[in-house]
Amino acid sequence: xxxxxxxxxxxxxxxxxxxxxxxxxxxxxxxxxxxxxxxxxxxxxxxxxxxxxxxxxxxxxxxxxxxxxxxxxxxxxxxxxxxxxxxxxxxxxxxxxxxxxxxxxxxxxxxxxxxxxxxxxxxxxxxxxxxxxxxxxxxxxxxxxxxxxxxxxxxxxxxxxxx
Numbered sequence: 001x002x003x004x005x006x007x008x009x010x011x012x013x014x015x016x017x018x019x020x021x022x023x024x025x026x027x028x029x030x031x032x033x034x035x036x037x038x039x040x041x042x043x044x045x046x047x048x049x050x051x052x053x054x055x056x057x058x059x060x061x062x063x064x065x066x067x068x069x070x071x072x073x074x075x076x077x078x079x080x081x082x083x084x085x086x087x088x089x090x091x092x093x094x095x096x097x098x099x100x101x102x103x104x105x106x107x108x109x110x111x112x113x114x115x116x117x118x119x120x121x122x123x124x125x126x127x128x129x130x131x132x133x134x135x136x137x138x139x140x141x142x143x144x145x146x147x148x149x150x151x152x153x154x155x156x157x158x159x160x161x162x163x
Contacts, residue, residue, distance in 0.1 A: 025077050027110060029117040032072030032084065037061045040072065040084045047100040051135035054162065073117050075101075075110045083110040087118030094122030097133040115148050133158070 032040060037058055044056050065072055068088060075083035083101040087094065096118050101110045115132075122130055132150040134141045142152070 025108065027082075027113045028076045029113055030074055030076065031070050032065060032074050034062060034065055036072070036074060036081070037065070039081050040074070043081065043084050043100045043102060044098065046103060049135060049138055049141070051138055070121055073114055073121065075114050075117075077105070077110075083114050085114040085118050087121045089122055089125040089127055091126075094119075094125070094127030094130040095133060096122075096130060099132075111144060112148055 040061060041056055041058065044052075061072070064086065071086055071088050073085045073087060074081050075085075081102075082105040084098065085096060085100075086098045087096055089095075096115060099111060099114060101114075119130060132145050134145050134150075134152075136142075136152070146152075
C-alpha cells in the first residue's frame with residue numbers, strides 16, 4: 001500500500017515506498033543478517049564521523065543481530081547495500097543510531113527510508129518515543145536529522161561513559 005512502511009522483520013527483501021518522494025530508484029529495506037556484518041562494518045568505516053570514538057567490532061554487531069532480530073536495517077538499491085541503521089528497543093524507549101549512507105549515494109532518500117523503516121520497527125515493538133543519537137557539533141548530521149523531524153532536545157543531554 002503506498003505511503004505505508006514495510007515490516008522490516010518479516011522478510012529479508014522488503015520494498016519501502018518512501019523512495020517515491022525523493023528518487024526514482026527502488027530502495028529496499030531489509031533486516032541485517034550475520035552474513036551482512038562485514039558489509040555493514042565497511043559502510044560504517046566509509047562514513048565514520050570524527051565523533052564516533054567507540055570502535056566498531058565484528059562480535060558486537062553479531063551479538064546485536066542475534067539478540068535483537070530486526071534491529072539492524074539495511075537499505076539496498078539493485079542488490080547493492082547503500083545504507084545501514086540500528087533501531088534499538090529496550091522495552092521502554094526506541095533509539096536510532098549508527099545511520100550510515102554510502103558517500104556516493106547520499107541525498108537521494110536512502111537515509112530517510114532507513115529512518116522511517118526504523119521508526120516502524122520500533123512502533124511495532126511498542127515505542128511511542130524515539131531518540132536519534134547524533135553528535136551535537138556535526139552540522140551535516142544535524143541538518144539531516146532536523147529535516148526528518150528530529151530537532152535537538154535542549155532540555156535533556158546524554159551522558160556517556162565507556163566501561
